[in-house]
């Protein structure tokens with residue numbers, strides 16, 4: 001991969017990371033345990049609140065996984081392994097990396113794995 005492309009990829013990864021961290025900060029506020037006044041809210045809205053909280057937790061879990069993938073991509077860049085498929089060692093198409101810079105497999109291998 002040439003320097004220019006790698007630079008672009010790095011920028012994408014830095015952006016992904018800061019977006020994820022920002023979302024995480026915002027969701028900490030939303031994800032706080034819901035204190036509800038039982039005299040004012042019925043059971044339905046209490047369940048709604050719990051469901052919303054569960055969804056916030058799920059989203060947070062996905063963000064953390066995504067952050068790990070971003071960190072791994074940085075590590076591969078530093079070690080010079082970035083852009084090579086973990087399955088077949090071929091180059092991963094730059095177009096694919098531009099869409100998802102955390103891709104670790106080429107399209108053929110990704111399809112074989114079922115994602």
Ligand SMILES: [Zn+2]
Nearest residue numbers: 085088106109
């Ligand atoms: Zn491959």
